[in-house]
Amino acid sequence: DAGITQSPRHKVTETGTPVTLRCHQTENHRYMYWYRQDPGHGLRLIHYSYGVKDTDKGEVSDGYSVSRSKTEDFLLTLESATSSQTSVYFCAISESIGSGPNEQFFGPGTRLTVL
Amino acid sequence: AQSVTQLDSQVPVFEEAPVELRCNYSSSVSVYLFWYVQYPNQGLQLLLKYLSGSTLVESINGFEAEFNKSQTSFHLRKPSVHISDTAEYFCAVFATYGGSQGNLIFGKGTKLSVKP
Numbered sequence: 001d002a003g004i005t006q007s008p009r010h011k012v013t014e015t016g017t018p019v020t021l022r023c024h025q026t027e028n029h030r031y032m033y034w035y036r037q038d039p040g041h042g043l044r045l046i047h048y049s050y051g052v053k054d055t056d057k058g059e060v061s062d063g064y065s066v067s068r069s070k071t072e073d074f075l076l077t078l079e080s081a082t083s084s085q086t087s088v089y090f091c092a093i094s095e096s097i098g099s100g101p102n103e104q105f106f107g108p109g110t111r112l113t114v115l
Numbered sequence: 116a117q118s119v120t121q122l123d124s125q126v127p128v129f130e131e132a133p134v135e136l137r138c139n140y141s142s143s144v145s146v147y148l149f150w151y152v153q154y155p156n157q158g159l160q161l162l163l164k165y166l167s168g169s170t171l172v173e174s175i176n177g178f179e180a181e182f183n184k185s186q187t188s189f190h191l192r193k194p195s196v197h198i199s200d201t202a203e204y205f206c207a208v209f210a211t212y213g214g215s216q217g218n219l220i221f222g223k224g225t226k227l228s229v230k231p
Contacts, residue, residue, distance in 0.1 A: 033218070040124070040223060041223060042121075042205055042221040042222055042223040042224050043159070043205065043219075043221040044221070045218055045219070048218060058218065090158055090159070092159075101147050101166070101209040101217060101219075103149075103161045103164065104161075104219060105161075106151075106158035106159040106160070107158055108157065108158050109157075109158050
């Protein structure tokens with residue numbers, strides 16, 4: 001299995017509270033991604049990173065920010081959590097694309113509940 | 116923009132029966148297609164992928180998918196399913212932009228339920 005961990009694995013918080021989710025990899029992969037998974041929507045990309053301090057927005061980035069100060073860590077922050085951000089969050093990593101896309105490896109997920 | 120449509124949200128099937136999970140994608144110049152599987156309470160795992168070459172791709176556990184450019188489809192099939200195949204299956208297309216960068220666009224998933 002690819003070395004990807006997510007912390008915390010479960011979190012319950014209240015509306016308006018800041019929340020930070022951490023993704024840590026031991027594979028030295030260049031690309032890292034944050035997705036959210038909701039019933040009936042599949043996985044939707046929130047933000048991604050293509051290198052240290054290089055990040056960009058995905059499909060559903062409103063209300064989220066990210067940071068990547070080291071190759072191995074990619075942080076997702078909800079500045080002020082809302083109930084609509086209750087979801088399961090997955091981190092993924094992949095290596096340089098080259099002539100085509102390489103496989104994305106997924107972490108175990110973080111279940112976030114915003115009350 | 117690239118998009119993926121999984122035509123069935125749920126597929127119930129009996130053990131040892133054949134199954135087909137349907138996936139259609141929006142057309143693009145370069146198409147890279149994937150099927151991922153998610154077992155209960157786990158992350159996603161790559162099942163198989165089409166990048167180029169043979170239009171029929173196979174996985175190690177008996178699944179196969181065929182890339183059909185004219186029908187813009189990438190349906191997943193297995194001739195005989197097992198209880199352990201119960202999971203949610205996601206079709207994805209790799210959307211490229213600006214050189215070699217890109218991201219996966221996922222379908223909404225198909226829940227395969229295999230009954231004894």
